[in-house]
Structures are given as C-alpha cells and as structure tokens.
Amino acid sequence: MLKPRSTATREQVNLDGIWRFAIDGAAGPEPWNGPLDTRLEAAVPASYNDLFTDPAIRDHVGWVWYQRTVRVPRGWTDERVMVRVDAATHEGKVYADGVLAAEHIGGYTPFEADITDLVSAGDEFRLTIGVNNELTNVTIPPGTVTISRSGRREQQYKHDFFNYAGLARSVWLHSVPPVHVTDVTIATGVEGTAGTVAYTVETSASAPVQVKVLGADGTEVAAAQGGNGTVRIEDVRLWRPGGAYLYDLVVEVLHDGEVVDSYTEPFGVRTVEVRGTQFLINGEPFYFTGFGKHEDTPVRGKGHDDAYLVHDTQLMEWIGANSFRTSHYPYAEEVLEFADRHGIVVIDETAAVGLNLAVQGGLTGRPHDPTWSPETFGEATQAAHARHLQELIARDKNHPSVVMWCLANESSSAEEGAREYFEPLVKLARELDPTRPITHTAWLGATGDNDLIADLFDVVTVNRYYGWYIANGDLETAEQYLENDLRGWIEKFGKPVMMGEYGADTMPGLHSVWDVPWTEEYQRAHLEMHHRVFDRFEAFVGEHVWNFADFATSNGIHRVDGNKKGVFTRDRRPKGAAHMLRARWRELNGRKPPAR
Numbered sequence: 001m002l003k004p005r006s007t008a009t010r011e012q013v014n015l016d017g018i019w020r021f022a023i024d025g026a027a028g029p030e031p032w033n034g035p036l037d038t039r040l041e042a043a044v045p046a047s048y049n050d051l052f053t054d055p056a057i058r059d060h061v062g063w064v065w066y067q068r069t070v071r072v073p074r075g076w077t078d079e080r081v082m083v084r085v086d087a088a089t090h091e092g093k094v095y096a097d098g099v100l101a102a103e104h105i106g107g108y109t110p111f112e113a114d115i116t117d118l119v120s121a122g123d124e125f126r127l128t129i130g131v132n133n134e135l136t137n138v139t140i141p142p143g144t145v146t147i148s149r150s151g152r153r154e155q156q157y158k159h160d161f162f163n164y165a166g167l168a169r170s171v172w173l174h175s176v177p178p179v180h181v182t183d184v185t186i187a188t189g190v191e192g193t194a195g196t197v198a199y200t201v202e203t204s205a206s207a208p209v210q211v212k213v214l215g216a217d218g219t220e221v222a223a224a225q226g227g228n229g230t231v232r233i234e235d236v237r238l239w240r241p242g243g244a245y246l247y248d249l250v251v252e253v254l255h256d257g258e259v260v261d262s263y264t265e266p267f268g269v270r271t272v273e274v275r276g277t278q279f280l281i282n283g284e285p286f287y288f289t290g291f292g293k294h295e296d297t298p299v300r301g302k303g304h305d306d307a308y309l310v311h312d313t314q315l316m317e318w319i320g321a322n323s324f325r326t327s328h329y330p331y332a333e334e335v336l337e338f339a340d341r342h343g344i345v346v347i348d349e350t351a352a353v354g355l356n357l358a359v360q361g362g363l364t365g366r367p368h369d370p371t372w373s374p375e376t377f378g379e380a381t382q383a384a385h386a387r388h389l390q391e392l393i394a395r396d397k398n399h400p401s402v403v404m405w406c407l408a409n410e411s412s413s414a415e416e417g418a419r420e421y422f423e424p425l426v427k428l429a430r431e432l433d434p435t436r437p438i439t440h441t442a443w444l445g446a447t448g449d450n451d452l453i454a455d456l457f458d459v460v461t462v463n464r465y466y467g468w469y470i471a472n473g474d475l476e477t478a479e480q481y482l483e484n485d486l487r488g489w490i491e492k493f494g495k496p497v498m499m500g501e502y503g504a505d506t507m508p509g510l511h512s513v514w515d516v517p518w519t520e521e522y523q524r525a526h527l528e529m530h531h532r533v534f535d536r537f538e539a540f541v542g543e544h545v546w547n548f549a550d551f552a553t554s555n556g557i558h559r560v561d562g563n564k565k566g567v568f569t570r571d572r573r574p575k576g577a578a579h580m581l582r583a584r585w586r587e588l589n590g591r592k593p594p595a596r
C-alpha cells in the first residue's frame with residue numbers, strides 16, 4: 001500500500017492531535033452516530049493506555065472510540081477523498097458521519113477508507129474511528145480473552161511486551177485523482193558500474209504511464225515509458241550500510257498527453273544475497289551489529305514519536321550499531337524511511353509472536369496444549385498470518401534498508417505441525433518478494449537437532465538466554481551450552497547463523513564484583529561471554545542484543561516494572577554495558593572479526 005504523499009496531483013491533511021475519546025460502554029450504544037458523549041480527550045498518535053490515570057482504561061479489553069471533526073479542503077471537488085489510518089491496534093473501523101467506510105484487522109499495518117461519496121469538498125464531517133485491542137487465537141499476534149474471578153474481561157497473551165492499543169501512528173486525510181497510481185514495485189540490481197531498476201506500476205484504471213529516475217540533487221538520470229520495465233542508471237551511487245544514497249522514481253499517469261497523477265517513490269540501489277554462510281550486501285560480506293528493538297516510550301506506549309526516532313538513531317550510531325530488527329511487529333513507516341536515509345540495515349519482522357505453547361511447558365515442566373492444532377493455532381491462524389505477511393511486504397517492499405523478512409519470532413518450531421504451518425507462508429513470502437532473504441527466530445527449546453523448519457529459511461536466527469533463563473549467574477556453564485548450541489545449528493544447516501536475541505535483565509545502579517545477575521557488571525560479562533563464542537565461528541554473521549532499551553510488559557513475577565534487558569534505560573540512558581558494546585562494534589564496523 002502506497003504511503004500518502006503530497007505531490008503535484010495529491011494533497012494531504014495530517015489529522016494528528018487531540019481527539020475525543022471514550023472506551024466502549026461509556027459513550028452510548030452507537031458512538032459513531034453522533035458527537036461522542038465524553039469528557040476525555042486522547043492524543044494521536046499514542047497508545048491510549050498510559051495517557052489516563054484510570055485503570056479501567058489502561059486495562060480495558062474491547063473497543064474504544066476516537067472522534068474529531070474534519071474539513072475537506074475546498075479544492076478537492078474532483079478528487080477522491082481518502083482516510084488513511086497508519087495503525088489501529090489491533091482492529092479498526094472508520095466511520096464518516098455515522099457511515100461505516102472501512103474496517104481492518106491487524107494492528108501494525110495501515111488501511112484506507114474511500115469516503116468520496118460520503119463527504120463534500122469544503123464541508124466538515126464527523127470522523128469516528130473505533131479501535132479494538134482484543135487478541136484471539138486467530139489474530140496476529142495471538143492471545144486469549146478470559147473472564148477473571150471478579151467478572152472482568154482480561155487479555156492474556158504469550159508475548160513479552162505490554163499490549164498497547166489505540167491509534168499509535170498518524171491518521172491522514174488525503175486526495176488522489178480519479179485515475180491514479182495504486183502501487184509501485186521496485187527491484188534493483190547492479191551491472192558493473194550501472195544500476196538496474198526493474199519497476200512495475202499499477203493504476204486504478206488503464207492509462208499510459210511514464211517514469212523517470214531523479215538523483216538526490218533532482219537531476220534526471222533515467223526515464224522510460226510504460227507501466228513496467230527496467231531502466232539503467234549509469235555510474236550508479238549505491239545504497240550502502242552507513243552510506244545511504246536515495247534516488248526518486250517519479251511515476252506519472254497520463255491522459256491525452258497530460259499528467260493526471262504523479263507519485264514519487266524514493267529507493268536505493270543495492271543488492272542483498274545469501275551465499276554459502278555469508279550475508280552479502282552489494283556483494284560484500286555484512287556483519288550485523290545492533291539490537292532487537294521495541295516501539296516503546298513512557299506515556300506514549302507504542303505511539304510513534306519523531307523525537308525518539310531521531311534520538312534512538314543517534315544512540316545506535318553512537319554505539320556502533322549498523323542494524324536492528326523490528327521485533328516483534330512492523331514499525332511505523334517513518335522509522336523505515338529514516339533508516340533508508342541514514343543507511344541503517346533493518347530486519348523487518350511480522351507481528352507473529354507468541355505462536356508457542358511449548359514455552360510455558362518448557363519453563364514449568366508441565367504438559368502443554370499442542371501449539372499447532374485446529375483448536376490452538378490452525379488454518380485460520382495461518383490465514384491471518386498470510387494476510388499480515390502480504391500487507392507487510394506490500395507496505396515495505398521498496399525500502400532499501402529492509403534486507404530480510406522475519407516471518408515469526410520464536411514460534412514452536414520443534415513441535416509436530418510446525419513445518420505444515422510454515423511451508424505455505426515461506427512459499428508466499430518468496431512469491432511476494434523474490435529479492436530478499438527470509439528468516440525466523442528460534443526459541444531456546446528449538447535446537448539444530450530438533451528444529452523442523454530452519455532449512456526453509458535463508459538465515460538461521462537464534463535467540464538464546466544461556467546465563468539468564470538457563471545457567472543464571474554461571475557464565476562458565478552458559479558459555480559451554482552456547483558454544484555447543486551454535487555449533488549444532490551451524491553444522492546441521494550450513495547457512496549463515498546470527499544471534500537474534502541475547503541479553504540479561506539489568507537494574508541500572510546495581511553493582512557487584514561477582515557474577516551477580518541484575519547488576520551492570522553481569523550484563524557486560526554476559527554479553528562479553530557471548531562475543532567470545534560468536535568469534536569462534538566462521539558462519540556467524542551477526543549479533544543483535546536484546547534489547548535496545550528497557551520496555552513495558554504485562555505484570556509478572558519475573559518483570560520489575562517491565563523488561564530490563566535494555567542496554568539503555570527506558571528514558572535512553574546508557575547502562576555500563578553500552579560502553580563495552582561501543583568499543584567492540586565501532587571496531588568491527590560491519591565486518592566479521594577473524595575466527596579465533
């Protein structure tokens with residue numbers, strides 16, 4: 001889905017700001033049918049949970065309602081009028097003056113409502129957006145709604161981050177001409193000193209199309225006629241990790257020789273390839289250094305925040321991180337655009353986190369329900385997962401920063417049924433995007449010996465917590481476990497292997513001269529132990545520490561005001577380990593250390 005942009009033929013109005021707000025039940029039976037009867041107002045973009053002091057809002061399970069008045073610009077008489085919701089977590093409904101105009105399931109991908117027939121240029125209308133935060137076994141991510149002893153509806157889920165909800169990203173009113181570009185797909189290659197740009201344009205009705213490629217200074221460097229084709233850029237400037245260069249593809253739709261729609265899609269020319277046990281960007285081996293992140297900040301929850309985006313990127317540059325994974329859901333498009341412009345490498349992950357009932361069994365030793373079954377995660381879950389994957393790739397396919405798709409985090413990949421579940425999804429991902437490698441992160445219970453799906457993917461990504469959940473406080477034992485474990489994956493699959501997560505919860509300010517978990521020294525020693533092991537393997541291609549910053553989770557006896565595995569605190573101050581990482585990663589500078 002194209003991002004709304006203002007161009008010579010398109011306009012947009014940003015609808016961020018303060019909206020009237022109510023949780024379901026507090027604003028009448030049909031809140032969309034009139035002015036919302038409420039004293040509350042909420043900020044957009046922001047998750048609503050931490051904005052208010054009322055626990056009934058923070059822990060609400062079900063629909064909430066946002067409403068505001070919007071005026072359609074008077075010049076839009078001949079345009080199609082669209083509302084674009086960048087994210088309604090996890091389900092959204094858009095009403096224009098009481099008429100349902102669009103609905104969408106999936107909390108981290110955008111959707112649009114065409115409201116042309118419901119509004120008039122120059123006039124105001126009432127825009128109501130309903131958002132539902134419920135997770136079930138047929139949503140991605142999954143969850144279960146239960147009724148507590150006191151009769152309250154409660155949301156259970158298997159993922160380790162707070163179920164923030166609401167309108168966490170921007171909402172737009174935008175115009176498109178009657179005949180317009182609906183999709184653009186760009187795939188780049190390199191031939192000697194030239195770049196090749198294969199493009200496909202889709203339009204709302206059949207019409208002639210022309211394209212041109214502009215360099216960063218606006219100079220035209222290539223052009224072509226037709227809705228698809230390949231253009232060459234001589235003396236191309238490549239997009240490189242740490243050295244971004246972007247071109248613009250300007251797409252024009254013609255009618256009687258006149259341009260009736262124009263859309264600009266930035267792109268970078270670069271190649272990505274897995275060869276043997278190497279991960280190559282532009283033909284050169286790339287070593288990932290960085291983090292699994294979260295969209296998580298105080299007060300805003302998962303609300304996108306440009307200030308944090310800039311600051312987090314500064315901190316990543318400071319520490320020498322060249323990459324991150326969008327654990328555990330697609331991030332705001334602004335984040336990827338920023339990464340495109342700043343040469344940051346991204347592993348783009350779906351919201352499929354928590355497809356694993358073996359975790360609980362593994363930790364408690366008690367029998368668990370099968371993960372892959374019609375009653376738990378079956379065909380309907382798989383269909384939701386496929387739809388979500390499709391939406392993710394449709395949204396993010398043209399970002400040069402995205403070098404790999406991660407189809408799921410820590411699903412139960414060693415359990416019967418995993419292969420049947422993942423095979424069609426892998427096939428779909430490869431059809432939708434033949435240009436990028438794919439991966440899946442393996443949880444602690446899946447090893448090179450028992451995993452059933454790793455061979456379907458290009459890169460083996462493992463998440464490991466030796467020295468934390470296993471051999472806590474005993475780094476010597478942890479080191480042996482880790483080395484054996486990694487060797488198992490490397491020898492079995494002959495693919496590049498990277499660490500998707502490793503880390504230790506750490507309370508800033510807690511210190512010890514011994515290996516005491518939760519201290520700043522322990523975090524550092526724990527990470528250093530991992531680095532010793534990583535550097536022993538030729539096939540090892542990267543290290544993503546868990547996590548960039550401390551983040552909010554649901555309550556639990558193993559969480560102290562959230563997950564504390566951040567290298568930075570939630571307010572982005574470095575813990576001691578940050579300085580060690582900075583020294584190592586700046587020295588590595590995207591290259592693998594020689595195997596020791």
Ligand code: BDP
Binds near residue numbers: 159160328409410563
């Ligand atoms: C991993 C999960 C991650 C958790 C982490 C942890 O992938 O979401 O936050 O464990 O326990 O299993 O800190």
